[in-house]
Amino acid sequence: MIETRELTKRYGRATAVDRLHLRIRPGEVYGFLGLNGAGKSTTIRMLLGMTRPTAGTVRLFDRDDPDWSRVGYLVDGAHAYPGLTVRENLEIVRRLRRMPDRTAVDRAVALFGLDAHGDRRAGTLSLGNAQRLGLAKAVLHRPDLLVLDEPANGLDPAGIVELRGILRRLAREEGTAILVSSHILAEVARTADRIGVIDRGRKLTEFPATELPRCTCGAEDLEDVFLRLLNEHRQAEPA
Numbered sequence: 353m354i355e356t357r358e359l360t361k362r363y364g365r366a367t368a369v370d371r372l373h374l375r376i377r378p379g380e381v382y383g384f385l386g387l388n389g390a391g392k393s394t395t396i397r398m399l400l401g402m403t404r405p406t407a408g409t410v411r412l413f414d415r416d417d418p419d420w421s422r423v424g425y426l427v428d429g430a431h432a433y434p435g436l437t438v439r440e441n442l443e444i445v446r447r448l449r450r451m452p453d454r455t456a457v458d459r460a461v462a463l464f465g466l467d468a469h470g471d472r473r474a475g476t477l478s479l480g481n482a483q484r485l486g487l488a489k490a491v492l493h494r495p496d497l498l499v500l501d502e503p504a505n506g507l508d509p510a511g512i513v514e515l516r517g518i519l520r521r522l523a524r525e526e527g528t529a530i531l532v533s534s535h536i537l538a539e540v541a542r543t544a545d546r547i548g549v550i551d552r553g554r555k556l557t558e559f560p561a562t563e564l565p566r567c568t569c570g571a572e573d574l575e576d577v578f579l580r581l582l583n584e585h586r587q588a589e590p591a
């Protein structure tokens with residue numbers, strides 16, 4: 353349902369994303385891994401129509417002309433109106449999305465454990481709670497595709513576990529396709545169904561999260577796998 357073909361972004365002579373093929377199915381959580389500067393955010397921006405590809409295509413929901421009302425996202429950190437409360441921020445999103453269901457705000461507040469902060473001004477929230485608000489805004493309208501760039505930023509360990517549960521539930525119960533980029537490798541291993549590793553704009557490998565032990569070749573964990581893959585790739589293809 354979400355597919356990129358030969359997706360490429362060049363900035364001058366530098367190639368940020370290089371002929372990337374991605375496919376994410378409904379109900380699938382896709383973990384997108386890469387070092388700083390690997391090309392994750394650029395890919396995400398192209399998926400969301402925020403950056404025009406130099407070459408290649410993005411197809412969302414099997415259409416060339418995407419229906420953005422079916423997409424939710426959290427990129428570049430959580431943004432909110434700082435002078436408005438958590439509920440007011442969510443209420444604005446509800447109206448902008450033309451959602452008749454007035455209980456949507458309450459549901460989102462509860463889903464992200466923001467009950468105690470509903471009447472606080474967003475500008476006074478801790479980083480983790482601001483991130484929760486950003487996530488609540490992203491899923492308020494029950495999108496079919498959810499794109500999250502480093503969603504665990506600022507969350508405490510309990511928040512990270514909660515986020516995992518929420519993403520798994522959205523995928524399983526609502527059939528949401530979820531792309532999540534992260535540096536927290538162990539967390540991606542627990543959250544994602546499939547994992548793709550990108551380096552210098554190119555997809556190095558992709559594997560089901562359940563097959564992680566089989567592709568470790570003696571590696572201790574995903575972090576180890578990731579570093580081995582990068583080393584192998586960089587030895588094979590020096591910059």
Ligand SMILES: Nc1ncnc2c1ncn2[C@@H]1O[C@H](COP(=O)(O)OP(=O)(O)OP(=O)(O)O)[C@@H](O)[C@H]1O
Nearest residue numbers: 363366367368386387388389390391392393394395
């Ligand atoms: N607007 C831009 N102009 C020029 N180069 C850019 C621009 N945006 C990104 N790049 C370059 O493209 C490459 C990929 O960057 P990108 O932000 O997509 O990586 P990333 O994997 O998201 O990294 P990080 O984990 O640090 O956020 C980097 O070399 C970056 O410097």
